[in-house]
Amino acid sequence: MRFKTEGIVLRAFNYGEADLIVTYLTADRGIIKGFAKSPRKIKSRFGSSLEPFTHARVSFWGKEHSNLPKIVQSDIIQPFSHVREDINDFLRLSHIIELLLSLYPEGISNKKIFYLFLQCLSYLEQAAAQIFCAEVDKNALYLLFKIRLIAILGYAPMLKQCGRCGQRGLFYPSEGAVLCVRCAPIGARPMQTSKAAVSFYEHGLTWPLSNLMRVKPSADIVGELIALLDEHLRHVLGKELKTAGFNIR
């Protein structure tokens, strides 16, 4: 059976001498993998269409429920090549991809996630290619994407009030929620949260990424929330992400 879909390349594994196993995020099939024959050869017809972050129209060939259909054609819609050339963007996106691959199960369609990631890539590309006069704050974009992603997937922690009784309290990463003094477990370590950070987070759960064109959160708020969500996700996943500790400088 042949099927066509639109996808964004998340990662590609070398397989054999010149083959690749490519992981896509698609709008209608969620995360899927495909096998491409000889794309690493210089004169391959795939060209650069299987490089990470490429948004492409892809044709697959395989049995209906095949785990690894063959990629028979791939036409670039948007290459997002500027993003690939910026080390910091590459690192941020690698982290996002690892998060996606860890939290989002394969083969389940979710258009919201697809278009959110596509929009995030578009903003980063426009910033990298200097299309906007006022550059978007990439750290804020990365943070807002993360907030929206975990909200869509159902992993967003409650920061406004105690998750058990509704009183004020502190955030406990091990519990995935804010808890008041009474409800907090003994010995668990809380994290301080500022009012401004909680307010930005609460709005961010539903904000489109385009809001960052007019709302500019301070570096302190962004830093505080990134640290908080990283700690929260570490507990959710039960492991450290490989990309979390990847500091290039």
Place this chain on the structure above:
Amino acid sequence: MSQGIVENLINELMRLPGIGRKTAQRLCFFILSMPEEDARDIAKAIIELKEKARFCQVCFNIAEDDECEICRDKKRDSKKICVVEEPSNLAVIERTGYRGLYHVLLGALSPLDGITPERLKIGELIERVKDNNNNVEEVIIATNPNTKGEVTARYIGGILKPLGLRVTRIAYGLPIGGDIEFADEVTMAKAMEGRREL
């Protein structure tokens, strides 16, 4: 019993990349028809390679001793170092007539696979370049023309450029013998960027 020996060799050959059952079977029967001496030479060469091969302590190419043949060759231009990802990349560059030295990184940066700069031979390259005795004037970065290779090149470039060296990257563009109409937009854009005057 003889079927067992044949089957055993077929299974062993199938462990090699790009060799399926049919190819393994063909190779097996070819080896069977070879003079015994030739078959022994192949087996000996494989054992010798596994016993003696190690990484050159200077450039991390495959070597028999502490230093590889290229690093030992005093006739080569020691002012140029070509940086590649894998030892297998060297052979292609050697065929171009390049007569400088090399440095093999043994991989490329890949955050998703946990391959950090510390896991590559980047620190060793920097030490080598900084060493005044080596008189390095140019570092040519010939990592693969893909995302990981490009990020690795940019990372190395960012460290080496402040040292006052000439740091160059191999050109991007169209393969010789191909038709422009089959090129994708990214390759073509790179070819246009890297155009030169006739």
